[in-house]
Amino acid sequence: MRNTFSTLFSISSRKSLKAFIRKSATLLENCTNERLIRHGNALHCHLIKMGLSSQKYIAVKLLIMYLDSRKSFEIDQMLKEFKGFNLVVHNCLVNANLLWGDVVNARRLFDEMPERNEVSWTALVSGLLKHGYVDEAMFYFVRNPFLSVFSWTATISGLVQNGLSFRAMELYKKMLRSGVLPNDITFTSIIKACIELGDLELGKGVIALIIKVGFEDDVCVSNSLVTFFLRLGEMDYARRTFDRMEEKDVVSWTTILDMHVEMGDLREARRIFDEMPERNEVTWSAIIARFSQSGNAEEAVRLFQEMVQDRFKPNESCYSSVISALASLEALQPGMNIHAHVLKIGMGTNVFVGSSLVDLYCKCGNTKDGRLVFDSLPEKNVVCWNSMVSGYSLNGQLAEATKLFNRIPQKNNISWNSLIAGHLAVDKFDEAFEVFNGMILSGEQPNKSTFSSVLKACASLASLEKGEYAHAKALKFGFHHDIFVGTALVDMYAKSGSIKSSQKIFNRMPTKNEVVWTAMIQGLAENGFAEESLHLFEEMERNSSVPPNELVLLSVLFACSHCGLVDKGLSYFNSMEEVYGIKPNERHYTSVVDMLSRSGRLCEAEEFIRNMPYEAEANAWAALLSGCKTFGNETLAKRTAEKLSELAETKPGGYILLSNIYASGGRWVDVMSTRELMNQKGIKKSGGCSWIELRNRVHLFYSQDETHTQSTEIYWVLQLFNSEIQSLFT
C-alpha cells in the first residue's frame, strides 16, 4: 500500500488529472484499517495542496473513509467545507449524525432533504435500528417508496440485531409476498433469526427457498446454515452441510471447530485447528477464547504463546481472551506483564481488553488497581461497568458495588446479577431478594443466573414463601428446565424443609449432573430421610454416568450416621479411596467419629480419632463428647473434654462447642466458666440466630440480646404456655 501511495505521488504530475482523481478515489476506498487510514490522511493532505480536496467525487470518498473509521473530528472539518450539498453529501451528513448517536439531528436533516434516494432511506432506517429506535425505524420503513431488496434486507437484519426475530420473520414473509427476491445477505440474516427463534422447521423452509433461488453454494449462506444446525443441536446436519461445501473459508473451519467445542470435545476441536488449511488471527482468537471459556485456562494461555511463536500478531480479541484466562487462573504477575505490553502497543484503552484487565485485578483481590484500569477507559460500555461492579462484589465491597451500580448508564441483566451476587457474598440474603424485586420492577429480564442466585438466597434464608415466589417467577420466564436453576430449586426446597417438592423437581430434571445428585442426596440426609438418601446414592452409582465426589460421600456418611447404619457407613468410608478414588478429608473423618459415637461405639471412636492422619477437627471431639454423655461414659467424657479445652486454646471454635455440650447436659456452671474463659481471651461468639416468617415479614431472634420489638410480649406468652403445660402434669 505504501508503495502504491508513493508511486501515485510521483506520477501525479505526469498523468492526466482525471486518472489521478480516479486512482485517488479507489485508494481512499481501500483505506479500511487504522494503519491504512494514516496513508489516506497523507493523501488527503496532498490533495489539499493540489486544490483537489473539495472536488466532489474525492470529497465524498474522503468523507466515507472518515465515516467508516469514525474519525469524528475530520468528518466535522470536512462537512464545514461543503457549501452546496448534493444528495450524496447529504446522505453522508445523516450517516455521520447516526454514527455519533445524534438521532434527533439525523432525523431533522433527513426530513429537510430536498430529494432522497434509496440509500438515504435505507441508511436512516438501519442507523435508527442500530441504536435501538425500532418504532422510529419502522415509521420510515413503511414510508420508503423504493423498497428494493436493499431496504428489506437492511430492516430485517436490523430487527434481528434488536432481538426481534419474530418481526424480522414477518417482514421476510411480507417481502416474499411483495415479489422481491431475497439475496445472500437476506438469507444469512433470516437464518440468524431462525437460530434466535430456535425453530428448525422454519429454517428448513428458508433452506428450500435458498436452493430454489440458487444460493446453496454461496460460502456465506452455507456458513450460516452450518451455524444454524449447530445452534439447534443438529450436529449431523451441521457436519453434512460442512462436508458438502465445495468452497470452504476460514469462517467455515472456525464454525466446525466451534461445533466440537459445543459437543465438549476439545481434543477434536484442537485436532481440527491443527489441521486447518488456513488460519488467521480470528481463528486463533476463537480457539483461545473457546478454551478459556470452557474452563481450560492453562491450555488457552499455551495456545496464546504458540500463536506468538508462530509470528501471528494477536489482536484485541486474543489479548482480552488470554487476560480473561489469566484472571480465572488468578495469575496476577503474568497478567501484569501482558498489561504492560498492551499499554505499550496502545491497546490499553480498548474496552474488551480493559474489561478483562479490570476482571484480572479484581479476581486477584486487587480492586484498587482494577478501579484504576476502569477509570482509565475512555469509552465505557456495560461490560466494563459490570466487570467493576462484580469485582467489588467478589471482594465483599458491597457499598462500592452498589455505588457503582447506580451510576451505570445502561444497565443490563448482568449488572443486576452482579449486584445480587454482591449481596450473597456478604450474606445479605434478604437484601439480595429486594434487589431481585427491584430488577423485576425495572422491567429487566432476569435469566437463569439470576434465578440460580436468588434461589440460593432463598435457600440460605430457608424461606419457603420467598422460594416459592422465585420458583413461580422462574416458571413464568421459562428457566425451570435449566440445570443450574433446577439444582438451586432442589437445594432451596430441601433447605426450606419441603423435601417432597425437592424430589419432584429432581425427578423431573431431564439431565442431571453431579451437583444435582449431591444436592438431592444431601437434602434427603439432612431432612431425616437417611434411608431414601442412601437408596438414591445407590441409584446414582447404578444409573448415572457421573462419578461420586467428596461432597456426596460426606452426605452418604451423614445419612449412615443418622440411621444407625454404622457398618455400612464404615464400609463406604473404607472403600472411598479404592472404589471412588477420593481421599477422605477431615470432614469425612469427623463424620465417622460422629457415626461411632452416636451408636455408642465410643472406644472405637476414640481409637479412630487418635489414629487419623490429620489433626482432628474440634467437631470430632465434640461428637465424641456428646456420645459419652448419651451413653454415660464419664471417664471418657472427662478425657475428651480435656482434649477439647486443650484444642480450644488454639481454635476458638472449640470453646463454643464445649459450652454447647455443657449447656445441653444442663451443666450451667461449666457453661458459665467456659463463657468466662472466652471473654478473658477476647473471643467473640457470633450470636446464634433463629427466625420465622409471618405474613411476608421475617422475625429475627438472637440468642443473647432481646432485639425483637415484641420480645417482652413473646416471653410473656411463652411463660403463659409454660405454666399451662406445667399445670397439665400436676
Added chain:
DNA sequence: ATAGGGTTAG
C-alpha cells in the same frame, strides 16, 4: 445492508 472471533454475572 454482511456470515465467523473477543470482555462481565451464576
